[in-house]
Amino acid sequence: MINYILTILIIFLIAPFLLGLTKSIKMFLLFKKPMSPFQPYIDFAKLIHKELVYAKESSLISRIAVFMILAPIVVVVFLMPPVFHGSFYISFIDAFTITGLLSLSTFFLMLLGLDSASAFGGIGSSREAFISALVEPAMILTIFSISLIGQSIGISKAVLNLNDYFDINHAASFVLAAISFFIILIAENGRIPVDNPETHLELTMVHEAMILESTGADLALIEMASALKFAIFATLFVSLFLPFGVNLCWCLAVTVFILKLILVSVAVALIEVNTAKLRLFKVPNLLGIAIIFGFLSLFIYYVVGE
Amino acid sequence: MFSLNPLSMLFLFLILLGVIPNLFYMTGYLSHIKRKTHFLIHYFTFIFSMTGVVLSNEILPFLFFWELMSLASWQLILTEPTDEAIKAARFYFFMTHFGFVFILLFFLMLGGDSLFTNFETLKELAADFKYPTLLFLLITVGFLSKAGVVPLHVWLPYAHPAAPSPVSALMSGIMLKIAIYAFLRFLFIIPNWQIEWGVIILALGAISSLVGVLYAIASHDIKALLANHSIENIGIILIGIGVGMIFTYLKLPALAAFAFIAAVYHTLNHMSFKSLLFMSAGSVLYATQTKHIESYGGLIKLMPITAFMFLIAAISISALPPTNGFLSEWMIFQSMLSSSGIDNLVLKLSFPFAIFALALTGGLAIACFVKAFGITFLGLARSENAKHAKEVNKLMLTGQILMAGVVISLMLFMPFFIKIINYSLPITDIYHKLFQNIWVMHSLNSNGAVAPLLILAGLIIVVFAIYAFYKYLNPKIRIYHTWACGYNTNAKSQYSATGFAGPIRRFFEWLYRPEVHTHTQTISGHKTKFTSSLYEVHIKPLFEKSLYDNVVKGLNFLSYFVYKLSHFERHRYSSLIFMLLIFALFSFRVFYKEISWGNIVLEVIVMSIFYKFLFGENK
Numbered sequence: 001m002i003n004y005i006l007t008i009l010i011i012f013l014i015a016p017f018l019l020g021l022t023k024s025i026k027m028f029l030l031f032k033k034p035m036s037p038f039q040p041y042i043d044f045a046k047l048i049h050k051e052l053v054y055a056k057e058s059s060l061i062s063r064i065a066v067f068m069i070l071a072p073i074v075v076v077v078f079l080m081p082p083v084f085h086g087s088f089y090i091s092f093i094d095a096f097t098i099t100g101l102l103s104l105s106t107f108f109l110m111l112l113g114l115d116s117a118s119a120f121g122g123i124g125s126s127r128e129a130f131i132s133a134l135v136e137p138a139m140i141l142t143i144f145s146i147s148l149i150g151q152s153i154g155i156s157k158a159v160l161n162l163n164d165y166f167d168i169n170h171a172a173s174f175v176l177a178a179i180s181f182f183i184i185l186i187a188e189n190g191r192i193p194v195d196n197p198e199t200h201l202e203l204t205m206v207h208e209a210m211i212l213e214s215t216g217a218d219l220a221l222i223e224m225a226s227a228l229k230f231a232i233f234a235t236l237f238v239s240l241f242l243p244f245g246v247n248l249c250w251c252l253a254v255t256v257f258i259l260k261l262i263l264v265s266v267a268v269a270l271i272e273v274n275t276a277k278l279r280l281f282k283v284p285n286l287l288g289i290a291i292i293f294g295f296l297s298l299f300i301y302y303v304v305g306e
Numbered sequence: 307m308f309s310l311n312p313l314s315m316l317f318l319f320l321i322l323l324g325v326i327p328n329l330f331y332m333t334g335y336l337s338h339i340k341r342k343t344h345f346l347i348h349y350f351t352f353i354f355s356m357t358g359v360v361l362s363n364e365i366l367p368f369l370f371f372w373e374l375m376s377l378a379s380w381q382l383i384l385t386e387p388t389d390e391a392i393k394a395a396r397f398y399f400f401m402t403h404f405g406f407v408f409i410l411l412f413f414l415m416l417g418g419d420s421l422f423t424n425f426e427t428l429k430e431l432a433a434d435f436k437y438p439t440l441l442f443l444l445i446t447v448g449f450l451s452k453a454g455v456v457p458l459h460v461w462l463p464y465a466h467p468a469a470p471s472p473v474s475a476l477m478s479g480i481m482l483k484i485a486i487y488a489f490l491r492f493l494f495i496i497p498n499w500q501i502e503w504g505v506i507i508l509a510l511g512a513i514s515s516l517v518g519v520l521y522a523i524a525s526h527d528i529k530a531l532l533a534n535h536s537i538e539n540i541g542i543i544l545i546g547i548g549v550g551m552i553f554t555y556l557k558l559p560a561l562a563a564f565a566f567i568a569a570v571y572h573t574l575n576h577m578s579f580k581s582l583l584f585m586s587a588g589s590v591l592y593a594t595q596t597k598h599i600e601s602y603g604g605l606i607k608l609m610p611i612t613a614f615m616f617l618i619a620a621i622s623i624s625a626l627p628p629t630n631g632f633l634s635e636w637m638i639f640q641s642m643l644s645s646s647g648i649d650n651l652v653l654k655l656s657f658p659f660a661i662f663a664l665a666l667t668g669g670l671a672i673a674c675f676v677k678a679f680g681i682t683f684l685g686l687a688r689s690e691n692a693k694h695a696k697e698v699n700k701l702m703l704t705g706q707i708l709m710a711g712v713v714i715s716l717m718l719f720m721p722f723f724i725k726i727i728n729y730s731l732p733i734t735d736i737y738h739k740l741f742q743n744i745w746v747m748h749s750l751n752s753n754g755a756v757a758p759l760l761i762l763a764g765l766i767i768v769v770f771a772i773y774a775f776y777k778y779l780n781p782k783i784r785i786y787h788t789w790a791c792g793y794n795t796n797a798k799s800q801y802s803a804t805g806f807a808g809p810i811r812r813f814f815e816w817l818y819r820p821e822v823h824t825h826t827q828t829i830s831g832h833k834t835k836f837t838s839s840l841y842e843v844h845i846k847p848l849f850e851k852s853l854y855d856n857v858v859k860g861l862n863f864l865s866y867f868v869y870k871l872s873h874f875e876r877h878r879y880s881s882l883i884f885m886l887l888i889f890a891l892f893s894f895r896v897f898y899k900e901i902s903w904g905n906i907v908l909e910v911i912v913m914s915i916f917y918k919f920l921f922g923e924n925k
Contacts, residue, residue: 049781051783052784054783055788055795056787057787058788059683061684067773070768071768072765075764093755093756094753094754094755097761100625100636103672104621107624107626107676110680111680111684113680114684116788117603117686117788117800118790118800119801121801122800122806123801126807126809129806129810130810130813132672135669136672137665137669144643153753153754154754154755212789213788213789216781217775217779281809291662299655302646302651
């Protein structure tokens with residue numbers, strides 16, 4: 001139980017650091033003076049003491065939305081797979097529920113965008129609806145595939161199975177699922193090929209447009225929610241698709257886990273620096289790749305057989 | 307005449323759950339209706355006939371109540387006889403009788419020598435019937451045309467919006483479910499299912515779910531949107547039934563039972579939240595006097611309870627945890643996941659496509675209900691009607707709250723519902739495999755599990771924690787304008803439903819084939835300066851245009867041909883008789899004596915010469 005709480009705490013504490021690290025690596029690669037990777041913590045502490053400004057046009061939804069955006073994501077953090085062997089994990093929730101909870105959070109984020117009667121929020125919600133509708137099938141197919149490879153739809157069980165025994169026959173479908181999942185990670189967290197997290201241009205905003213009207217503690221919590229979401233996807237990615245290190249002793253396992261998360265951050269930063277943001281109507285091509293890879297991964301699994 | 311079997315009991319329960327809140331709602335809505343007597347008579351007849359269909363145990367009562375149900379709902383569509391409603395009602399009348407013909411054929415073929423054969427005897431008769439596939443196709447066309455499955459779904463988006471809202475709730479919530487009930491009831495009568503049947507139902511379900519949700523996104527009439535969503539949800543139910551049929555054929559009774567339970571549980575869920583959505587949409591309609599989504603906006607401030615109810619139902623229908631809609635969709639996903647145990651590789655490879663369709667449907671449903679809820683209730687009022695809306699009367703609110711209670715209880719008491727569904731269908735008992743305890747539901751394989759109550763508890767705890775955090779911070783709150791880059795925020799500049807659905811509409815352009823109309827009133831010849839401009843998109847329903855219109859054209863052509871036949875001169879009649887004689891002799895020779903292509907070609911040539919002689923121009 002102590003170990004379980006430790007895992008949860010690690011994810012909570014490292015989440016803002018991952019985004020900060022991504023940003024600072026990007027700045028470094030773009031020959032800027034990099035900011036400290038711990039900047040998000042400072043921002044959080046600064047924002048929660050500011051006053052809240054609510055729009056006159058907005059309704060109760062703006063007040064509720066913050067709770068409903070953060071709560072599902074926090075619940076999902078508690079369902080994450082174990083970092084080292086023998087620690088407690090929650091086995092009675094499976095991967096579909098996790099995707100559902102993430103969608104619940106997105107649902108209220110979109111409503112928040114529409115609530116303030118500004119055109120920007122509408123832009124953001126509309127695009128987010130479009131992107132998340134296309135992400136959903138890719139996500140389900142990939143999860144289906146990895147649950148077959150890991151012989152369990154419960155994520156924690158699948159992670160442990162993969163660590164104990166990895167069937168080399170299914171390497172091809174495993175790799176395809178990994179690529180698909182990485183595209184999903186980028187799309188769901190609004191990283192560069194899909195959405196630019198650092199811009200406030202209406203042409204490019206998706207996630208930023210929806211939270212344009214949030215201020216103070218609301219903004220802090222929503223930023224925290226998006227950081228946690230990134231941490232969740234990174235955790236899922238490293239646990240499912242880099243299945244090693246869980247069977248080590250606990251201090252080593254935790255170190256390996258954190259290093260893997262940092263690796264994901266670095267990878268995302270490199271991708272962000274090296275690609276341009278896609279046009280909105282080119283995004284389906286990228287997500288189409290994810291969907292097709294999900295399909296292929298399943299098919300290859302079936303054709304290769306047990 | 308009548309009897310109660312477990313499945314009837316279950317659907318009777320469904321009717322009760324659906325009707326009781328609806329009665330409150332209807333009483334509140336009544337002041338809105340001009341022809342009260344007409345409406346009330348048909349309303350109660352409708353409910354009575356639906357109960358009758360469920361309870362009937364013999365052919366004639368069943369058909370009688372089925373027809374009564376169709377006719378009562380047909381009259382209810384005509385409650386306000388606008389041109390639109392009359393057109394919709396005519397269409398509905400035609401479609402429902404088109405289905406009725408097939409149902410009648412089914413009973414005539416199977417029914418033995420009496421119209422009062424009861425359904426137990428029918429089962430014995432079906433066991434001796436030589437062509438079970440024919441029976442299956444008849445009930446598929448007959449009952450599923452009533453349920454609104456692609457391609458027989460076209461009447462739904464016309465008929466449901468034309469009826470008054472309480473009736474829309476009944477039609478979408480219960481009448482479609484009665485069709486599903488009848489389909490299930492007679493499906494279990496037919497023996498030795500083939501694998502193709504299950505695949506057909508699965509494919510129909512997948513296509514229906516996608517088509518329904520895509521047209522729902524594109525429609526901007528709130529009730530048509532909800533009606534299209536009914537098509538989608540019926541598709542999801544059929545996916546469950548199809549998977550169950552496939553597993554039954556493959557002799558996997560436990561998995562089949564799981565899929566059937568998922569389908570019927572989704573049926574119950576869909577009844578609850580679709581009724582609630584229609585009621586809330588009806589309240590909005592009642593308050594604003596318009597169906598058009600583009601003229602709503604900001605109603606959450608004026609109608610908070612209605613908005614909240616709509617939100618609950620929207621979350622549920624978008625299959626977001628921990629609501630009941632999520633639970634049943636989760637079950638259907640899990641039953642499709644079990645397909646990995648099938649030996650037949652081709653069949654196994656076909657399942658991912660259904661999973662893809664269902665997942666895409668889920669994603670698009672979320673988009674659609676963000677649109678429906680966001681544009682209707684959030685932001686600023688887009689029209690005078692929406693500005694002066696008032697919360698509806700207490701009776702209507704009571705109906706909605708009761709229905710919301712049904713939605714929530716379907717979530718909270720899931721084990722209980724699963725139990726009664728399991729015992730009401732002729733399937734294996736798997737309840738104890740699913741629930742080791744009442745908190746967690748397990749799937750039959752691959753360790754899938756879901757615990758709605760625990761998720762709900764978790765969410766509530768986290769929400770309270772965040773609330774405590776806010777209390778602790780106690781920030782100052784200031785109310786100010788929305789920032790709109792220095793301009794004033796007004797209703798014109800916010801997003802519209804057309805704009806919201808824009809990206810999706812553009813992506814699925816091959817299906818929608820939108821007609822875009824722009825009207826601009828320019829100022830004195832300047833191209834870029836205008837006082838007012840209007841951008842409209844009209845979606846062509848593809849099925850209607852291609853399938854139905856061509857059928858109508860073909861029928862017209864045939865009837866014109868027959869009409870021409872009956873207006874001949876005398877000598878042409880004689881030649882017609884001669885031609886038919888030749889035709890008969892030739893056909894006898896070709897098909898009875900010796901089938902050879904040369905003969906057939908010769909006959910075609912002779913016939914075409916005669917055709918020329920008959921229908922040629924008068925010299």
